[in-house]
Amino acid sequence: MSDIQLEDKLGTSWRKPHFITNPALRWAVIAGFVAYMIAAVMTIEVDWGRVYEGLDRGWAFILAFTSPDFVSRASDIWAGLLESIVMTVAASVVGILISIPIGLGAARNIAPLPVYVACRGIVAISRALQEIIVAILLVAIFGFGPLAGFLTLSFATIGFLSKLLAEDIESMDRVQAEAIRASGARWMQWINYGVQPQVMPRLVGLSIYRIDINFRESAILGLVGAGGIGATLNTAFDRYEYDTAAAILIMIIGIVMALEYVSGIVRARVQ
Amino acid sequence: MLQLKKLTKTYKTGDQALKAIDLEVPKGQVLALIGPSGAGKSTMIRCINRLVEPTSGEALLDGVDLVKLGATGLRKTRREMGMIFQEYALVERLTVMENVLSGRLGFVGFWRSFLRRFPQSDVDEAFRLLDRVGLLHMADKRADELSGGQRQRVGICRALIQNPKLLLVDEPTASLDPKTSRQIMRLITELCRERGLAAIINIHDVALAQMFVPRVVGLRFGEIVFDGPPNGLTPGKLTEIYGEEDWEATIEAVDDNGNEIEAAQ
Numbered sequence: 001m002s003d004i005q006l007e008d009k010l011g012t013s014w015r016k017p018h019f020i021t022n023p024a025l026r027w028a029v030i031a032g033f034v035a036y037m038i039a040a041v042m043t044i045e046v047d048w049g050r051v052y053e054g055l056d057r058g059w060a061f062i063l064a065f066t067s068p069d070f071v072s073r074a075s076d077i078w079a080g081l082l083e084s085i086v087m088t089v090a091a092s093v094v095g096i097l098i099s100i101p102i103g104l105g106a107a108r109n110i111a112p113l114p115v116y117v118a119c120r121g122i123v124a125i126s127r128a129l130q131e132i133i134v135a136i137l138l139v140a141i142f143g144f145g146p147l148a149g150f151l152t153l154s155f156a157t158i159g160f161l162s163k164l165l166a167e168d169i170e171s172m173d174r175v176q177a178e179a180i181r182a183s184g185a186r187w188m189q190w191i192n193y194g195v196q197p198q199v200m201p202r203l204v205g206l207s208i209y210r211i212d213i214n215f216r217e218s219a220i221l222g223l224v225g226a227g228g229i230g231a232t233l234n235t236a237f238d239r240y241e242y243d244t245a246a247a248i249l250i251m252i253i254g255i256v257m258a259l260e261y262v263s264g265i266v267r268a269r270v271q
Numbered sequence: 272m273l274q275l276k277k278l279t280k281t282y283k284t285g286d287q288a289l290k291a292i293d294l295e296v297p298k299g300q301v302l303a304l305i306g307p308s309g310a311g312k313s314t315m316i317r318c319i320n321r322l323v324e325p326t327s328g329e330a331l332l333d334g335v336d337l338v339k340l341g342a343t344g345l346r347k348t349r350r351e352m353g354m355i356f357q358e359y360a361l362v363e364r365l366t367v368m369e370n371v372l373s374g375r376l377g378f379v380g381f382w383r384s385f386l387r388r389f390p391q392s393d394v395d396e397a398f399r400l401l402d403r404v405g406l407l408h409m410a411d412k413r414a415d416e417l418s419g420g421q422r423q424r425v426g427i428c429r430a431l432i433q434n435p436k437l438l439l440v441d442e443p444t445a446s447l448d449p450k451t452s453r454q455i456m457r458l459i460t461e462l463c464r465e466r467g468l469a470a471i472i473n474i475h476d477v478a479l480a481q482m483f484v485p486r487v488v489g490l491r492f493g494e495i496v497f498d499g500p501p502n503g504l505t506p507g508k509l510t511e512i513y514g515e516e517d518w519e520a521t522i523e524a525v526d527d528n529g530n531e532i533e534a535a536q
Contacts, residue, residue: 178322179361180362182322183376184376186346
């Protein structure tokens with residue numbers, strides 16, 4: 001019945017249809033994008049003279065990595081590192097514990113609408129505010145030191161973990177959970193038997209990933225006075241002690257890589 | 272024992288999945304619900320345990336109207352209805368034993384279930400059921416390590432450990448091979464007979480339904496168009512349920528397998 005005849009089609013070539021079917025519009029979009037890229041690159045001003053001078057300083061910084069100084073500021077490094085680790089662990093534990101109920105509330109398929117909206121609101125606020133900005137605010141409130149860093153990282157963890165946990169819950173297999181509900185289980189039992197087993201591997205994986213992020217962030221937060229190894233690093237930079245700074249960076253890299261390795265093992269185990 | 276009175280389900284889209292269904296299932300009767308995809312079979316059994324909310328009508332289980340129950344009443348009454356699912360619906364990352372015991376969740380408190388400390392009587396019953404379906408040795412395996420037929424057996428145990436009055440069975444054989452399908456159907460009908468259980472079994476495979484159940488209900492576009500014994504399903508009746516097609520082969524297949532019917536009884 002269709003007006004397309006097989007004879008007309010045979011022998012003609014076939015190509016995948018374009019994503020934008022109108023050719024004029026398609027070319028306009030491509031040309032517009034290229035023009036924007038060229039314009040954007042041209043607006044970047046580079047002072048090549050300044051770059052030439054700066055290369056020396058950059059080189060000195062890189063050279064410092066060949067002779068990192070772990071010794072002369074050892075006690076500062078140790079204290080900063082310990083503070084960072086305490087901050088990371090405490091913030092991760094608190095953040096993860098708070099994230100779980102908020103994540104459950106932010107999953108549309110298990111939470112009623114008002115709870116969903118409230119939890120999504122919390123997630124949105126936490127994600128909209130960048131760690132540094134939160135840290136500056138909290139340092140202003142609580143003063144310099146690791147308390148501000150701990151609160152910042154807990155706050156950031158909630159946004160990160162709740163959102164990803166909620167999305168994992170939303171994409172779970174509905175029928176498995178339905179089967180538990182059909183047995184007459186209470187809500188908590190339903191979560192424990194029908195939902196938790198489905199999202200547990202991802203929750204564990206994300207939590208470890210977040211510990212990793214929190215440790216790296218703790219190194220940055222020190223720069224705005226929120227305690228941890230970042231404060232030690234900042235002092236080293238201020239004094240132009242690149243060899244001490246290099247030692248601190250090497251230790252941060254080492255710890256991050258170790259965490260990465262451990263998280264790989266754990267994630268493989270919990271599948 | 273189960274009575275549906277003018278049970279109706281209209282989806283938000285305006286689709287009438289069930290049009291005033293009237294049906295009575297006496298105690299201990301196993302009936303097959305057949306009909307084309309989209310006829311409302313799955314909606315009907317889900318309206319009974321309210322995984323889908325019916326729009327109007329009544330569903331009486333031993334005189335209690337399931338449609339009017341509040342949250343607590345519904346939870347208590349769901350315990351009396353075991354459900355067996357298409358694609359098994361086992362919680363894949365839990366062990367076989369946890370899956371079976373999850374059928375007791377309606378009877379134990381949260382902390383007991385959270386700590387997996389079920390009463391000894393429940394544990395014993397779980398072992399007995401697993402032994403009955405031949406899976407006792409798999410008790411501590413994870414559900415996703417099992418084959419399709421084994422998973423469905425675990426699904427059956429999970430429904431039966433509730434000690435229900437009624438089994439709601441949704442396409443139990445849809446993802447199984449023909450031999451396993453028969454074994455599962457035989458197992459379900461045998462267990463119903465042993466325990467005097469009533470069951471509503473949604474099933475695509477007409478021949479399989481005719482082989483194992485004494486009563487067949489045909490659904491089309493949300494209405495009951497056939498209700499009678501399996502041998503009442505003539506080509507004319509099947510055309511009424513499914514639409515035009517050559518039905519002789521389907522019906523002959525049942526005659527060829529007469530011995531199967533005896534084996535099942």
